[in-house]
Amino acid sequence: MGWLREHLTLVRLCVLALLIIALLGPWVYENLSVPDEYDCAPSLVRIRPGFCGDPMSGWFVMGYFGVGFFGVLWALLSGATTFQEAGPNLIAGLVWLPVLPLLSSLLLLWRGERPRLKGAHMVALLLMIGLTLVFIIAEDPTVVSIHMWGPWLFLAALAAGLAVESVTAFRSRSGAEAA
Template sequence: MRLVLFQVYNASYDWGKQRAVNGKGEIAMSNKSKSIIRAGALLLLVLALLGPWMYDQVYVPAEYEYTCDKPFIRLDSDFCGIPLSVIQFFNWFGIGFLFPFLLPFLTTAVLIWKVETRRLRTINLVAWALAFLLTLLLFYVQLQDQAFRLWGLWLYVLVAFGMLAVEFLAFRNSPRNG
């Protein structure tokens, strides 16, 4: 880690006079730093899956304003809602829909546990891209004023986007083995 930080410092100070780790003018990530980033992403992913992703809406007319007590939240004039995590939501509709959202968790755990190969890195990159696109689609479907209260969904989108960028850079800068 010290070596990488030193090389980043030298690369910014010398403006490219010193060769970078991978010889392309880019700083390559070590296996240890990739594992730490991936483990942190897994923890954030679990937190995002437990956070609110959508609301179970209940029709409560506006004249019954005080019947919308905790844990319900007034969503608009005629609806109250209770926040649902993604796991609670998919228990209602079938666990098969949960699989695309858990796929990056599984592939990243395998990459931490096993030796990296090009095939595993490709599968992991595709899993993160699929999860990112499906989460954006889920967000778009329920786009309204209350969508910004869904911190679990937002955290998942941010983690998926960040890991998509990290895995793409790691994939591009790594040697072609496996």
């Protein structure tokens, strides 16, 4: 475990890099109607009969839905709409949640070992593990495939990050109790 303690910054950087790579990978497909007698173009994937899918990255999805979220938020704050009218559109803000473990990782790398920051980082990792699992389970089973590796890599990187933080937290706690 001494190796992990010595190279904790490097391991955290690797987990952060995996999270970024996962968000650059395909998360969802844009449905394109292509009859079965035609092949899908090279960048497209056959996702079900009569449809090909154009892969879209997690960053693209966050940007696409996130712009609408900020528009609704502005309308709510300026009084142009009520909370009841804006409520369903505010749910689009959930697409920004994958940024939480990225930000908490950056803060942990920048500010160092602080118990509250480390706790907040572990909460962000746990929250995103749950939400990523919900995303994977809720997707159409024909769409969640090996071609859509972004959520799977994101989930693996989150689990690895949580394991590293849990082990180092346990080791530092047991080391402090022994002293």
